[in-house]
Amino acid sequence: MSPEEARELLPLYALGALTPEERQRVEEALKRYPELWPEARALLEIASELAAGLPPEPLPEGLEARVLRRIRRVRPSWARPLLAAAAALLLVALGYGAYFGLSWTLALGEASTRVLTLVSPEGAPVGRTVVRGDGEALVVLKAPPPPGRVYQGWGLGKGEPVPLSTFRLPLKTFRLPPEAKALAVSLEPPGGSRRPTEILGLPQP
Template sequence: MSPEEVRELLPLYALGALSPEERSRVEEALARYPELWPEAKALMEVAAHLAEGDPPAPVPPGLEAKVMRRIRAHRSFPWAWLGRVAAALLLLALGYGAFLGGTWLLALREPATQVFALVSPQGEMVGRVILKADRTALVLLNRSSPKGRVFQAWGLGHGEPTPLSTFRLPLKSLRLPPEALAVAVSLEPPGGSPKPTILFGLPR
């Protein structure tokens, strides 16, 4: 595991959101790259403050730009996108005390929370869905909607897809209907559609 791959996993490591095997790999890598320990400790302190409900500290100058550059970067490491999502949520909770950031960060630590990959019909990874036990989902895409189109979420169950919210930004929180087991995303005209027209991301 390279230092950059370790950095991608550090937010998830701090949140306790890795499997025992993945956690062990990160700790072995941290022993090989001791220069990464200060970043790991800082993230673990933020996660601990969130869990205890302590007030957030101010964002150090330049941190927001650094994290956003990391989120926008494209890498093929399997956990990279989710790691960057966790880093973004840590930034929200650390810098602004945002309810959204803190709530979803802590949800990643819950055993009942599920994380789905969203994959295009061509097999390209386009984002993730974090699904909490209360049927609240956070859709995180790796791009914004193209001009003249909006994203639309769909609840997937045993019947026809259920149309849910439309959105333009690559992050959307929504509640699934009781019959929905997963979420898909399509590209639609403004205002949405009763049935998906251009499937953008299917759960996998």
């Protein structure tokens, strides 16, 4: 298994959603390519944080297989961050019910869904946003915020940025205001701000 192939499977590895054969191959790749370990550890931490906050509920029959089949088909150039998101959403689906996780995973294949790259002022990609046709948006960032800071979302339209909620995990959903067509993310002090103080990522197609 190449480093690229192993990296694509790391989100599912973190959730324990691989077959025994796939898991063994990923673990062999982690031994062969130690540069993959930081990303693997980050995904394991995210999965652990999400799992810690989820109350167990019965899983509808056949849901896990359907979601995993859909996740495995998401392999375009922007696949890795969205694969991580889809894997995390599978975890959410296991705890909170089928509709939330499955609807976001299926939205990746809808024509009305837009996938935008979040780029820092220096031009480096910091994450992705998925904006559905109904105005729901999903943000997937590469890492949690630094200590003492939080992320904050901003709805972008024709006027001033509209402040949205703050968040700490690198995965967050928003309902965009009607005038907003995309969103940006900033770093803020706890409690958030009325205007962005440090832009982290602006959307690009």
